Amino acid sequence: MEKTAEPGTRDAVAALLLERRGDYVSGGDISRRLNLSRAAVWKHVAALREAGFAIDAATNRGYRLTAWPDAYMAPVIAGLLTTRDLGRHLHVKGETVSTNADAHALARAGALHGTAVIADTQTGGRGRRGRAWFSEPGMGLCMSLVLRPPIEPSLAPRYTIATALGLRRVLLGLDASAELKWPNDVLCGGKKIAGILLELIATMEAVDALIVGIGVNINQESFPADIANIATSVALATGCEQERNGFAAALLNALEPVYDLCPSEAGFATLLAEYREGLSTLGEQVQVAGVNERYEGVARDVDAQGRLILELESGESVTLHSGDVTLRPEK
């Protein structure tokens, strides 16, 4: 039985070439591994080239993938994943209202731990407190994950910390800087490069699902005037345009081990030590604007629940679940 027309065969060819990217894979190998005729392999390679994959062909050596489309494609991301669960159920969309809303619906429908929704742009993307999140087509990453950790709801904020840490690891790996701004932002040279919006579905005793929304500015070269002074992108920070499927996969690969450490006290303690290294405001005088109140003091630490410990001028400490942190203006 020869497979030629089943859906997924072309994805399998793409995945195989991605797995061995940069190396030649012989037509015979592909043909054997996927149970395809040599002619079918050739047809799929032609179709992949049509779809934007750059595939060299050399006599006696076979096919070599050297580049792939920048548009998000599930088989491309899948071919670049090294994860156990994260991104293994992957929903890729061109445009959506909100990947967090999509992930929420998937979670309610029983989506497994690690399910990911990736979109090129969102028409109703939101940050904390309903703020708009700007997303330019073809430039960024809008991703939401469904996580099902065995934790009490009070430990949920750990996953914001962990997500920031995963983003930091990826950015440092690209030789960008990464300053963490508690609780939801990742900055680069003082400008925002990524944001996190964590949502919770839970009973009082157990988390049913966490929805981790992540927005990353990847290839933007400029921003609208109102955010131009406060936003940056990976491309601006590194001087290199990024391949977005690769970035998404690298982020998923970085997040899984970080998330795995969150449920245990000891595991989260190691994350927190690394988080503190990147936390730009530690020891600084800051203002924290909560929903209904405002505090000023020195940012002393982040605790085992991911909360900011702020030392007020009175010497008293307050522990904050969330808030907007700004460096206190000079007097």
Add this chain to the structure above:
Amino acid sequence: MEKTAEPGTRDAVAALLLERRGDYVSGGDISRRLNLSRAAVWKHVAALREAGFAIDAATNRGYRLTAWPDAYMAPVIAGLLTTRDLGRHLHVKGETVSTNADAHALARAGALHGTAVIADTQTGGRGRRGRAWFSEPGMGLCMSLVLRPPIEPSLAPRYTIATALGLRRVLLGLDASAELKWPNDVLCGGKKIAGILLELIATMEAVDALIVGIGVNINQESFPADIANIATSVALATGCEQERNGFAAALLNALEPVYDLCPSEAGFATLLAEYREGLSTLGEQVQVAGVNERYEGVARDVDAQGRLILELESGESVTLHSGDVTLRPEK
């Protein structure tokens, strides 16, 4: 313009008779209030009788409603409500998988504060930790509410406390006893009469929606063997069969003022004082089984976040979000 056939006119007649239940309302009054001909009024009354409403008619006095169907009906409950928001958007179902799941879906679709789902029975009803919740057709109340209080997620457990308190007020009003068992159960003579399952949809800083699931045993005369010793019903506790639409409306009427007090510290403090009066385990030696651990000690108090404060034998205190409380067996 005369209304006769519009949907809702019969409900309006029912609501008017319910509002003035026990008293005669003249046909002329109904006709004027609802802009109907006398003949149309008569037709709606006939249809309501057909549907199980007991309506007397007396010459020169008009119509008097003396009884109504026991099956849950939105216009009947609506006619008995005195609330501002609670139950004002009401979804009544004969059977559903889970009213909490229905309410969750409504919440995600933007349902307003106070939206209620009421079902006669659930096929997949669940208590805490996925335990089955038994519901016999025609006997109980399965209700879930969508609440949108302006609170941080950490205050959500207050709404379990408040719900227990609302149930207690209704039961005391029917001359039943009501012992509150922190956190989720209401007992009567040591047997469970109602249970609460609170679910949360939230970001780290604000609650998007609370889903309050409430199961009440109302008219059961007996229970399956495995729960016969630990379950009771309002009918068994009071010796009187209850009209279930009336019970549902009374509960909604009782819950609204209680929920209104939850967001503020002072408001919740007054609720807590009343809750302590009904808390059967206060000052008792108890065992509390958490998801992963077990504690023994004296139940000392419930705090401003609705958590149980347990004094261990070591003298140390622990604060528990949730758990199964049992009186500690005699040694």
